[in-house]
Amino acid sequence: MQRxxxxxxxxxxxxxxxxxxxxxxxAEPTIAVAGLSHSFGTLRVIERLELELEAGELVGLVGPxxxxxxxxxELVAGLREPTAGTLRVGDQNTTSGRLAQCAxxxxxxxxxxxxxxxxxxxxxxxxxxxxxxxxxxxxxxLFDRFGLAGFELARPAELSGGMRQRVAFLxxxxxxxxxxxxDEPFASLDAITRAEMQEWLAGALVTQARSAVLVSHxxxxxxxxxxxxxxLSSRPAVVVAExxxxxxxxxxxxxxxxxxxxxxxxxxxxxALQERRR
Amino acid sequence: xxxxxxxxxxxxxxxxxWELAARWELIADALSxxxxxVPAPSDVAESLWTDRELLAENAxxxxxxxxxxxxxxxxxxxxxxxxxxxxxxxxxxxxxxxIASQTVPVIAIAPILVVWLGFGIGPKLAIIALVCFFPITxxxxxxxxxxxxxxxxxxxxxxxxxxxxxxxxxxxxxLPFLFSGAKIAAVISVIGAVFGxxxxxxEGLGHLILVAQGQVQTxxxxxxxxxxxxxxxxLFGLLALLERRYGWWLPGRARTA
Numbered sequence: 001m002q003r004x005x006x007x008x009x010x011x012x013x014x015x016x017x018x019x020x021x022x023x024x025x026x027a028e029p030t031i032a033v034a035g036l037s038h039s040f041g042t043l044r045v046i047e048r049l050e051l052e053l054e055a056g057e058l059v060g061l062v063g064p065x066x067x068x069x070x071x072x073x074e075l076v077a078g079l080r081e082p083t084a085g086t087l088r089v090g091d092q093n094t095t096s097g098r099l100a101q102c103a104x105x106x107x108x109x110x111x112x113x114x115x116x117x118x119x120x121x122x123x124x125x126x127x128x129x130x131x132x133x134x135x136x137x138x139x140x141x142l143f144d145r146f147g148l149a150g151f152e153l154a155r156p157a158e159l160s161g162g163m164r165q166r167v168a169f170l171x172x173x174x175x176x177x178x179x180x181x182x183d184e185p186f187a188s189l190d191a192i193t194r195a196e197m198q199e200w201l202a203g204a205l206v207t208q209a210r211s212a213v214l215v216s217h218x219x220x221x222x223x224x225x226x227x228x229x230x231x232l233s234s235r236p237a238v239v240v241a242e243x244x245x246x247x248x249x250x251x252x253x254x255x256x257x258x259x260x261x262x263x264x265x266x267x268x269x270x271x272a273l274q275e276r277r278r
Numbered sequence: 279x280x281x282x283x284x285x286x287x288x289x290x291x292x293x294x295x296w297e298l299a300a301r302w303e304l305i306a307d308a309l310s311x312x313x314x315x316v317p318a319p320s321d322v323a324e325s326l327w328t329d330r331e332l333l334a335e336n337a338x339x340x341x342x343x344x345x346x347x348x349x350x351x352x353x354x355x356x357x358x359x360x361x362x363x364x365x366x367x368x369x370x371x372x373x374x375x376x377i378a379s380q381t382v383p384v385i386a387i388a389p390i391l392v393v394w395l396g397f398g399i400g401p402k403l404a405i406i407a408l409v410c411f412f413p414i415t416x417x418x419x420x421x422x423x424x425x426x427x428x429x430x431x432x433x434x435x436x437x438x439x440x441x442x443x444x445x446x447x448x449x450x451x452x453l454p455f456l457f458s459g460a461k462i463a464a465v466i467s468v469i470g471a472v473f474g475x476x477x478x479x480x481e482g483l484g485h486l487i488l489v490a491q492g493q494v495q496t497x498x499x500x501x502x503x504x505x506x507x508x509x510x511x512x513l514f515g516l517l518a519l520l521e522r523r524y525g526w527w528l529p530g531r532a533r534t535a
Contacts, residue, residue: 079431104435110428113527114450123446124436175436 030055030179030211031076036085037236038071045071047236048085053179053211060214060222060245063232064273069215070107072237073181076213077104089179103175107184109168111156117167118143118152124175142170146204162193169201173208180212186221198224199253219269224256231272241272293319317497325501332486337505339482340471343399344509347406348467352460354407355414359452360444362415363422380412384470388477402474402482409470410463414456421455422448453525457517464513468506483509 031053045068078098089101122135231241300318391401475484490498
């Protein structure tokens with residue numbers, strides 16, 4: 001089992017939570033969303049949404065399916081232009097500027113079946129003009145660190161679902177962007193693999209000093225992985241609850257999720273979700 | 279090798295019946311089969327052997343026509359498909375024309391092409407390229423357009439330019455489609471070569487067929503036909519091998535999981 005804590009720690013975030021001692025003290029939030037609204041035709045998906053993300057912060061977005069979580073992420077990523085409101089990532093507010101700031105990981109792994117795992121992971125360096133050998137050299141250390149050693153040359157079809165998802169995550173990391181946007185990265189996995197992958201990702205994120213937004217419909221996943229969790233209403237999405245996650249992330253998942261404080265928070269989040277549905 | 283057995287058995291049985299019908303006078307008379315109209319398989323085999331130099335010389339001419347014409351069609355078809363894929367304006371402007379081009383009976387314009395392009399290899403290449411162009415272009419275009427729309431988006435978040443998306447995602451994804459089109463084209467390319475040679479040529483298997491027909495050497499006609507079929511099958515087989523190496527992923531495989 002790849003426990004994240006075994007990975008070499010670049011910038012430890014073990015003491016998690018808001019008063020993160022070592023976090024770069026920048027006054028400007030990394031992501032600033034103000035009065036954001038988006039509609040598809042007459043369908044209003046997001047309504048005057050506010051969101052700020054500090055540098056290095058991990059924020060979870062949970063909400064009922066179809067509430068516009070994914071759309072919000074696509075807007076932040078620069079894959080869409082919002083109908084109204086402002087949206088800034090780093091110092092960029094144009095779509096192309098946001099694209100340059102954000103690495104986006106979709107629900108499906110989207111690995112290219114004709115490329116070896118390592119070449120899939122190294123797509124971003126290749127796109128930036130690196131030769132295949134250079135790009136592979138850049139990706140190889142991450143394969144070792146994230147429990148994929150020996151699978152560099154395997155085709156995606158030869159990998160398990162969890163491994164494919166890890167390769168997709170490495171591909172996202174190798175994009176080298178300051179902001180990670182994760183759109184239900186484990187939704188397509190079975191429950192056991194999913195729990196393993198959550199633990200793995202928690203460890204992987206500890207080694208990465210990056211801001212991240214995780215979209216999930218799984219309250220437990222979001223609370224376990226993130227510093228702060230926003231609960232969204234059903235369409236059009238507004239923030240109905242904001243929860244600061246409790247536990248130090250270095251602990252094993254099954255200990256964290258059984259902690260009474262964690263359970264209480266999870267109940268609050270679920271209650272907030274249900275409250276808005278009525 | 280067991281999977282080769284059924285088709286071989288069927289072919290052998292058909293050839294045996296044919297041999298029997300042509301050779302056995304009782305049946306031949308009843309069906310009024312004349313030897314100069316319907317040669318027995320053994321006559322064709324004999325012609326394949328005795329005329330081997332004649333057949334080889336002419337086959338070489340046809341092989342060159344087919345390979346060059348086919349290569350032209352692949353190059354033109356892929357270029358055209360990529361251009362139509364990249365530009366909606368081009369697609370709207372040229373797609374109807376592409377369909378229309380296929381409704382032109384090539385046999386009818388073959389003699390005109392000979393007038394335009396002369397007696398040499400030119401008109402043969404043009405005809406082969408014309409008949410091969412359509413399946414290759416249409417399949418490649420379908421392949422390019424059927425790419426999972428999330429893949430180009432994923433590439434955009436990885437700093438890919440439009441050309442890089444085309445090169446790293448869309449063209450590889452379209453390869454299996456390209457191979458399907460090319461396999462169809464390979465089989466009809468040989469028919470195109472024969473049309474081309476019938477419209478004016480002094481060499482090639484199509485030319486040989488015309489001459490042998492005039493001389494009522496039916497066995498030689500059939501021998502040439504056998505060589506032409508073998509040629510088409512060989513080209514098809516070559517493409518199937520290439521496909522296994524370069525286009526093995528199932529279309530839409532990237533969609534699952």
